[in-house]
Amino acid sequence: MKLAYFMTDKLSKYHYNSPHQMSPLLPSEQPMNDLRPLVAELINNAKDLASQGMPQLRSLLRETLRPMNSFYTNKIEGQHTEPLMIERALKADFSDKPDEAKKQRIAIAHIATERWGEITYPSFDAANFFQPGVLQAIHRHLHTQLLDDDLIQTNDDGTKEKVHPGEWRTAGVKIGNHIPPDPATVPVFMEEWQRGYSHSKAGENAVVALMAAHHRFAWIHPFTDGNGRTARLHTHLGLNSLGLTQGLWSPMRGLAREQANYYAHLIAADKDRQGDYDGRGVLSEKGLVEFIQFLINTCLDQVSFMSGMLDIPSFEARLREMLAAESTKDDTKALKVEAATPLAYLGTVKSMERTKFKGMMGLASRTSDRALADLFKLGIITSKSPKGPVELALPLSLFRYLFPRLWPEAEVNTIS
Numbered sequence: 001m002k003l004a005y006f007m008t009d010k011l012s013k014y015h016y017n018s019p020h021q022m023s024p025l026l027p028s029e030q031p032m033n034d035l036r037p038l039v040a041e042l043i044n045n046a047k048d049l050a051s052q053g054m055p056q057l058r059s060l061l062r063e064t065l066r067p068m069n070s071f072y073t074n075k076i077e078g079q080h081t082e083p084l085m086i087e088r089a090l091k092a093d094f095s096d097k098p099d100e101a102k103k104q105r106i107a108i109a110h111i112a113t114e115r116w117g118e119i120t121y122p123s124f125d126a127a128n129f130f131q132p133g134v135l136q137a138i139h140r141h142l143h144t145q146l147l148d149d150d151l152i153q154t155n156d157d158g159t160k161e162k163v164h165p166g167e168w169r170t171a172g173v174k175i176g177n178h179i180p181p182d183p184a185t186v187p188v189f190m191e192e193w194q195r196g197y198s199h200s201k202a203g204e205n206a207v208v209a210l211m212a213a214h215h216r217f218a219w220i221h222p223f224t225d226g227n228g229r230t231a232r233l234h235t236h237l238g239l240n241s242l243g244l245t246q247g248l249w250s251p252m253r254g255l256a257r258e259q260a261n262y263y264a265h266l267i268a269a270d271k272d273r274q275g276d277y278d279g280r281g282v283l284s285e286k287g288l289v290e291f292i293q294f295l296i297n298t299c300l301d302q303v304s305f306m307s308g309m310l311d312i313p314s315f316e317a318r319l320r321e322m323l324a325a326e327s328t329k330d331d332t333k334a335l336k337v338e339a340a341t342p343l344a345y346l347g348t349v350k351s352m353e354r355t356k357f358k359g360m361m362g363l364a365s366r367t368s369d370r371a372l373a374d375l376f377k378l379g380i381i382t383s384k385s386p387k388g389p390v391e392l393a394l395p396l397s398l399f400r401y402l403f404p405r406l407w408p409e410a411e412v413n414t415i416s
């Protein structure tokens, strides 16, 4: 939530109305060099993760994790709905309660925009990716999917304002104690933002630029609403286009889990320069560097969390636990732990003939027929036709076994 900010005194001016006041846009040479080992660690760890086995599991995860990213980015300002409600919205099942239905629409709009963005910006090109038009395109894509009523936002003081998809704000805003630049100067601040980042070469410089750009964009706050989500999508899409996420992780989960710290670092980076040893810009260089460090550490944490999840032996062990637990239920009592091996194998290939799958279980024919039927019931496999090859599936209801603690809010939803 934010406040509409009106200037009542005609003589008074916004404190920020000239783009040089946003300096520095990047850390100077020394702090930049100090940041390099941390950035290199992120790049190396992310590339290691992306090369881990199980190609089919990885490609399934890209789509499976979109609802989670949407949930977390919307949670940052309380606009989230429950994971199960997102799942329902994806099946066009919307709540009768208008507020809940709106949150469902916001959730699925984010999922679609993230997917669109990954297709639209497949490889990193700073000259293109830091154009203000890219931020406008992301914001527009996200908001044009909503209903007109969803675009009316109520400020903290009760005033209402319409969000115009992809259009810069024309009124003042206040976020916490920060009053972003004069609305009349938003376009020139965004041009300066572009100038500051559009020469960043792929690699360490690009990662630092993405992180710094995240703060400076939030600081300009160029839209009436949706700035946080747009900033996080831009960062996510940038990291994706650099080949670092491969659909396996996103800063959104980390930022939501560290929300208090995220805000504290944004606020610290809003500050004016703190004395002679705080860079040469108007704003605090230390605040900017610490924000960048925070964001990189948040990403590192996500990468390390996922690295424990994707290797074949540990995935197979979790499948075994899932099968043992679910075979105690009346509905799926024909499940057998022997199915863990062919299921894990399905993480590496797109599909498998049913006879081969059953053969890998090594059970008597009727036992494996029944086990296969219960695997369908459980939702861990699907098939395009009644007798066709089987494929791995990752329904939300099984997350608590397959990726424990990845999305705890979804686990709570599905415990039966």
Ligand SMILES: Nc1ncnc2c1ncn2[C@@H]1O[C@H](COP(=O)(O)OP(=O)(O)OP(=O)(O)O)[C@@H](O)[C@H]1O
Pocket (backbone or CB within 6 Å): 001, 002, 073, 074, 075, 076, 077, 078, 079, 175, 176, 177, 178, 218, 219, 223, 224, 225, 226, 227, 228, 229, 230, 231, 263, 266, 267, 270
């Ligand atoms: N003091 C601050 N300085 C800079 N940016 C801030 C500050 N406080 C919050 N922000 C950023 O502004 C976002 C909120 O802005 P806005 O309400 O326009 O975005 P939103 O997408 O509608 O909300 P949110 O993403 O938070 O759900 C926060 O998510 C954060 O990224």
